[in-house]
Amino acid sequence: MDKVRVGIVGSKFAANFHADSYKRNDKVEIVAVAAIDALEEFSSKWNVPDTYEDYNEMLARDDIDLVSVCVPNFLHHDVVIAAARAGKHIVCEKPLATTVADAEEMVKVCKEAGVKLFYAEDWVFAPALNRASQIIEEGGIGDVLYIKARETHNGSHSPFAKKKSTCGGGCLIHLGIHPIGYVLYMLAGENNPPVEVVAKTTGGLEKNYVHKDFEGEDWAAGIITFADGRNALVEGNYITVGGMDDVVDIYGTDGRIIVNLTFGSCLDVYSRKGYGYAIEKADFTYGWTKPAVDEFFNLGYVEELRYFVDCVLNDTAPKFGVDGESGLLAMKVVEAMYKSAEEGKTIPLDLKV
Ligand SMILES: NC(=O)c1ccc[n+]([C@@H]2O[C@H](COP(=O)([O-])OP(=O)(O)OC[C@H]3O[C@@H](n4cnc5c(N)ncnc54)[C@H](O)[C@@H]3O)[C@@H](O)[C@H]2O)c1
Known part of the structure; x- marks a missing residue:
């Protein structure tokens, strides 16, 4: 793999800084975005070819390696679990979830599915x-x-x-x-x-x-x-x-x-x-x-997303502080x-x- 193909879920504030960071990285291609609003605005701003109103349809594609989860906190759980079950590596925005129970399930499901869960603590x-x-x-x-x-x-x-x-x-x-x-x-x-x-x-x-x-x-x-x-x-x-x-x-x-x-x-x-x-x-x-x-x-954000992309390209595990377990600990x-x-x-x- 010489490029990581990314799908973004969400189209507003966080989705914009994810897209900005990916666009600064020539090892990334943003192939699709899924959101319930601002799809047209987002896709034309960042030159994203495909848009989806239902993130499950985007996740069903077999040409996406990494999914950025940039939706409100309560949706992190459902989107991460769906992405893991679709076999995608995942960057999840902070906080990992709205409850410890949800966060525990997300870490467990990603482990079982054999996908990397990156916790986006940009600091x-x-x-x-x-x-x-x-x-x-x-x-x-x-x-x-x-x-x-x-x-x-x-x-x-x-x-x-x-x-x-x-x-x-x-x-x-x-x-x-x-x-x-x-x-x-x-x-x-x-x-x-x-x-x-x-x-x-x-x-x-x-x-x-x-x-x-x-x-x-x-x-x-x-x-x-x-x-x-x-x-x-x-x-x-x-x-x-x-x-x-x-x-x-x-x-x-x-x-x-x-x-x-x-x-x-x-x-x-x-x-x-x-x-x-x-x-x-x-x-x-x-x-x-x-x-x-x-x-x-x-x-x-820029170095954070560059690091996660490199983890996917090199098949390495994320370090303490930005792995799923660290999101759960927080x-x-x-x-x-x-x-x-x-x-x-x-x-x-x-x-x-
Ligand atoms: N790391 C940081 O510094 C930082 C900064 C801002 C936000 N965030 C995090 O990013 C996440 C998103 O925050 P935001 O400020 O962009 O929120 P926002 O309210 O500006 O945007 C929410 C986005 O979620 C999408 N969305 C909502 N329901 C959806 C659904 N069912 N399917 C698909 N898309 C759906 C909307 O279309 C919208 O694009 C939050 O978890 C927030 O905590 C992190």
Whole structure:
């Protein structure tokens, strides 16, 4: 195989950054897209030859090697299972599912079908976070003691994010899943599983700070403790104005690293009238702004999808952090954090990494 033939399920926000990343890779051909809307717009923008309203029809083709699952969270389960049964390798967007039970079944079915399940935690491939890891490996900040990580913005654009039944919760599962996936990737290991969590969230609807129409919480924070005693503070919220804020703060015995994935642009622009686009969820572009130079690259999507394509071409298994089991692990941590917030206590974990 010298090219990977891709089918994308979904046609909007995530589907666009998948298509953008695939189009930057000459080892990929996007052959089809399946979605319930925006098919024409998507297929002409990315020059995709075939469109389907029913993803099962697309999955029935025998010339597709890899399927990108870019549909709302509650549909990940059904689409992944259908793709696995059709013998396709799968990239599944975050969170892996809306429940641990669904995520467990997805991992099991993919294993039984002998297909690769890639969990799309793009932070694992964000160039700035990888540069931080390199500095840590060189001993630049000594031993890592503690990580703080957050993804926050002013509320998801997707109507599916507003309902617990279609999202799985609120900003914790939808945004907090990135910092959770990242700190698990950085700190967890076979001998160092997460052993307990404690979390707080707003209560959804009227009990939210801002988003009274969101069934899930609009603010969440929690601490994950690992077997070796280290802690990670993770946060997701929808109360942040001014653009998406993805920040990681790594404390070492001999140094510290601050990674600003979204406001870390090397561009400073002052505009009296404004211009097209600065960064995700920024309200306006006039005055002083820091537009991203290449947002999809900075957030890790481009290298993430290049890595998954190479795994298919070379028939190699994905690494810890972006395999199906890592998506499942992140879901188990999320579910325990919701339990902690609900019961107002620390929740012990008994997890294998
Ligand atoms: N990794 C990231 O940073 C990141 C960023 C944004 C979204 N996401 C994830 O990507 C997924 C999609 O999010 P989005 O923002 O693109 O959502 P969206 O609401 O913008 O788009 C949803 C898409 O799903 C399609 N769809 C809905 N029901 C379908 C069905 N039955 N069959 C086929 N297609 C169907 C719609 O046509 C639409 O194209 C979510 O799981 C989200 O969490 C990840």
